[in-house]
Amino acid sequence: MEDKLRLIERNNTLSLVQLPKGKKAISVKWVYKTKLTPNGEVSKHKARLGVKGFLQRQGLDYDEVLALVARLEIVRLVVAIASYNCWEIHKWMWRINISVFKQQMQSEFEMYDLAELAYFLGIEFKQTKLGTFMHQSKYTNDVLKRFQMxxxxxxxxxxxxxxxxxxxxxxxxxxxxxxxxxxxxxxxxxxxxxxxxxxxxxxxxxxxxxxxxxxxxxxxxxxxxxxxxxxxxxxxxxxxxxxxxxxxxxxxxxxxxxxxxxxxxxxxxxx
Structure with missing residues (x-):
């Protein structure tokens, strides 16, 4: 939680203001998640601060909604390009000149290099001599177990x-x-x-x-x-x-x- 609050403050995600007279503050909620590796080991503990959206009214509390969603078609395209050009793929960033890129991004945002991409959204990536192999072995196993197959x-x-x-x-x-x-x-x-x-x-x-x-x-x-x-x-x-x-x-x-x-x-x- 402390890391998340520090990240919000550094990136100027929000600004603290005085509550106007006659207005009621909208509640927030902390959401916690434990990220696992394909082997089931704990990779990272995450915390997210979210506003209770069901208490907001469009036009009064907000004008538009932005939801960042990773399109897997784009993920496949970027992995294909990186694999063809023999680039190293790092989680959240694709390496061209990784040292320069990291310096530029970290000077602007609070970011972490999670090493070479191996697991992302239930999809596994394996670097081989022939190229990048993309599969969902763990997720498929979990699905078969879930439906007793x-x-x-x-x-x-x-x-x-x-x-x-x-x-x-x-x-x-x-x-x-x-x-x-x-x-x-x-x-x-x-x-x-x-x-x-x-x-x-x-x-x-x-x-x-x-x-x-x-x-x-x-x-x-x-x-x-x-x-x-x-x-x-x-x-x-x-x-x-x-x-x-x-x-x-x-x-x-x-x-x-x-x-x-x-x-x-x-x-x-x-x-």
């Missing part, structure tokens, strides 16, 4: 060949909340596992009224993940790319493949 039979592919899922064919209904939780977890794994993206897109449209056949399809995705936990995305370095910078794309589509609305399904893949 660690002891399941492994599947060789994410989607059964020729499967046609529909909302019209009535079947036994399943727990809607559980189904949505499973879909949400799988969608996050798609950030490093594009091979399950098509399967997730097939089942996510049934979140409003899931049935037993839809749940079986979701569990098949998890059975496939159980056998391919160590898979991920490798961003090759320039040394191992042999000067081949061409992008190769593939696309395919069916005709009225969706039995519910007769829409065609299209898939695009590039590498």
């Amino acid at each position: 660690m002891e399941c039979n492994k599947a060789s592919n994410p989607v059964e060949s020729g499967i046609l899922l529909s909302q019209q064919e009535r079947d036994k209904q399943v727990d809607k909340t559980l189904f949505r939780q499973m879909i949400g977890s799988l969608r996050y794994i798609c950030n490093t596992r594009p091979d399950i993206a098509y399967g997730v897109s097939l089942v996510r449209i049934f979140m409003e009224d899931p049935q037993q056949s839809h749940l079986i399809a979701v569990k098949r995705l998890m059975r496939y993940l159980r056998g391919t936990i160590g898979h991920g995305i490798l961003f090759p370095s320039k040394k191992n790319n042999k000067g081949n910078n061409e992008m190769i794309g593939f696309s395919d589509a069916d005709w009225c493949g969706d039995k519910s609305d007769k829409k065609s399904q299209e898939d695009i893949y590039s590498s």
Whole structure:
């Protein structure tokens, strides 16, 4: 808490003022979090001071909202560029001339160098001779444990060949909340596992009224993940790319493949 208050004061995040007459101060709340490494060890204890937003009114207490969110598409892009150019990647900062960059940033902001990037938002990064390997082994393991799929039979592919899922064919209904939780977890794994993206897109449209056949399809995705936990995305370095910078794309589509609305399904893949 003391470190956070000192950081707020140094960066001039807020200014202390006198409370106007007849006005009531908005309460704040401390939020604590323990950050863990992929091995489950404690990495850092964090504290955040937040204003109770439900007590504020737009136009009176604030005019606009700024929420800083890390877009994983940008994370993948930056990691790919850094890996190709053989740059070292540090957490929160990408190294070009790290010593100069750190001096410039630390003179302006209170920042810490957390060493080479290895774990970020549930995504693991491993530097290899071929390039940067990005995967979610720990997160995938946690998801399988959460939904009791660690002891399941492994599947060789994410989607059964020729499967046609529909909302019209009535079947036994399943727990809607559980189904949505499973879909949400799988969608996050798609950030490093594009091979399950098509399967997730097939089942996510049934979140409003899931049935037993839809749940079986979701569990098949998890059975496939159980056998391919160590898979991920490798961003090759320039040394191992042999000067081949061409992008190769593939696309395919069916005709009225969706039995519910007769829409065609299209898939695009590039590498």
